[in-house]
Amino acid sequence: MRILITGAAGMVGRKLIARLAKDGALRGRKITALDLHDIVAPQAPALAGVDVSIHTGDLSAPGAMSALVAPRPDVIFHLAGIVSGEAEANFDLGYRVNLDGTRTLFDAVRLAAFAPRLVFTSSIAVFGAPFPDVIPDEFHPTPLTSYGTQKQMSEALLADYTRRGFFDGIGIRLPTICVRPGKPNKAASSFFSGIIREPLAGQEAILPVPRSVLHTHASPRSAVNFLIHAAEIDGDKVGPRRNLTMPGVAVTVGEQIEALQRIAGAEVAQRIREQPDETIWAIVKGWPTRFEARRARELGFTAESSFGEIIRAHIEDELGGKIA
Numbered sequence: 474m475r476i477l478i479t480g481a482a483g484m485v486g487r488k489l490i491a492r493l494a495k496d497g498a499l500r501g502r503k504i505t506a507l508d509l510h511d512i513v514a515p516q517a518p519a520l521a522g523v524d525v526s527i528h529t530g531d532l533s534a535p536g537a538m539s540a541l542v543a544p545r546p547d548v549i550f551h552l553a554g555i556v557s558g559e560a561e562a563n564f565d566l567g568y569r570v571n572l573d574g575t576r577t578l579f580d581a582v583r584l585a586a587f588a589p590r591l592v593f594t595s596s597i598a599v600f601g602a603p604f605p606d607v608i609p610d611e612f613h614p615t616p617l618t619s620y621g622t623q624k625q626m627s628e629a630l631l632a633d634y635t636r637r638g639f640f641d642g643i644g645i646r647l648p649t650i651c652v653r654p655g656k657p658n659k660a661a662s663s664f665f666s667g668i669i670r671e672p673l674a675g676q677e678a679i680l681p682v683p684r685s686v687l688h689t690h691a692s693p694r695s696a697v698n699f700l701i702h703a704a705e706i707d708g709d710k711v712g713p714r715r716n717l718t719m720p721g722v723a724v725t726v727g728e729q730i731e732a733l734q735r736i737a738g739a740e741v742a743q744r745i746r747e748q749p750d751e752t753i754w755a756i757v758k759g760w761p762t763r764f765e766a767r768r769a770r771e772l773g774f775t776a777e778s779s780f781g782e783i784i785r786a787h788i789e790d791e792l793g794g795k796i797a
Contacts, residue, residue: 474502475544479532479578480552482511484653485594485696489550492697494518499548500590500705510541511553532574538581545587548704549640551578552594556660560620561756571623579630583639591631591640592703595716597648597689599625600761609765610718617759628716635708635715643703644716645774648689648764650696652787661756665690668726669733669784672744675797681750684727687762691721692786695776702774710772720776722783723763732780736788737796 476499480486490509498504506524509515510532517525530537532553542549553574560567575593582589598621599614616622628644635642652673653666664681665688671678691699699719711717724732734742766774777783788794 474499474504474548475506475508475546476504476548476550477508477510477541477546478515478550478552479510480554480594481509481515482513483552484655485650485693485700486511486515486550486552488693488697489552489700490515490518492701494520496701499701502547506544506546508541508544508546531570533569533577538578539584542578542581542585542587545585545589547589549578549582549589549591550594550700550704551575551591554594555620556658557596557598557618557620557756558661558663558753559659560623561618561661562659564619567619567623571620572626575627576630579634579639583634586639588638588640590704590708591642592700593627593631593642593644594700595624595628595644595646596621597646597718597761597764599628599646602759602761604761607763607765608718608761610768618756632713632715636713641708642715643706643708643711645699645703645769646716646718647696647699648691648719648721648776650693651690651783652791653693654787654791661753662688664753665726665729668729668745669787672733672741673737673784673788673792673796676744678745680726680745680747681753682726682757683754684725684730684747686726686757687723688726688757688760689721689723689762689764690780690783691719691776692783694786694790695719695721699774699776706772714768717769717772717774718764718766719769719774720766721764722777722780724780729780732784736781736784741796
């Protein structure tokens with residue numbers, strides 16, 4: 474089993490690599506080779522008997538993807554991309570990486586003619602307001618950001634390339650992944666993690682939007698589970714509608730903070746400072762809120778049932794079970 478991961482140096486990529494290293498197998502087959510790609514060098518895991526290759530560079534550079542898929546991986550996890558806030562701020566970069574880079578990878582696979590399972594990380598940003606109280610699987614994607622548009626266009630490519638038999642694709646629309654470890658990134662959604670992560674680490678956090686904002690979240694643990702399940706699921710059961718909205722926990726920002734206070738105490742929750750940011754609010758207020766995710770659940774995708782579970786997963790996985 475040979476696996477290619479783009480965006481391997483990112484948070485989800487690193488956790489996926491760790492999970493694959495722990496499991497040692499995917500789709501019932503022993504992992505024998507890992508190709509890890511990103512714009513910066515991913516860290517190679519120490520895996521006995523596994524050929525690990527590190528690749529760096531621009532996804533959309535001429536010839537880069539052809540060389541990357543030449544070893545004919547059995548499974549490709551396409552995680553690479555520019556995050557939402559950066560894609561909105563830098564129009565050209567967002568389209569070059571999120572759309573052109575994806576199309577370049579897809580075409581490299583098509584031209585190599587070996588039809589792997591390809592798992593693509595999309596986003597709930599493909600949906601745009603106005604929204605019903607609960608967004609059903611049949612809700613029409615009408616993105617209101619450049620990032621969402623780039624993801625929707627990539628979803629359409631994935632479905633068509635799968636229909637044509639160029640690869641066996643599964644697109645997973647991720648909710649906001651929370652609590653993300655490490656430092657804040659340029660995603661407009663970064664504050665959702667920041668208002669939990671920083672207070673738990675003894676630091677102040679900035680809340681740039683109203684506490685009434687309702688959003689759907691899943692933990693990094695769940696994100697990796699989504700990816701593994703998407704790689705292993707029977708494509709015939711998925712059918713022609715290859716892009717699936719993942720399940721998650723829908724809570725307001727205020728409910729996030731209440732969960733933090735219940736678990737870590739009032740002193741920790743008081744480290745959050747409200748400071749409105751109109752740029753972030755302009756992006757966030759057009760985002761979807763609550764999802765039915767019926768198809769994904771029926772196909773075996775699962776997530777946490779409460780935001781408290783998400784916080785506890787972060788404390789266990791990133792803080793050694795301790796709160797500052």
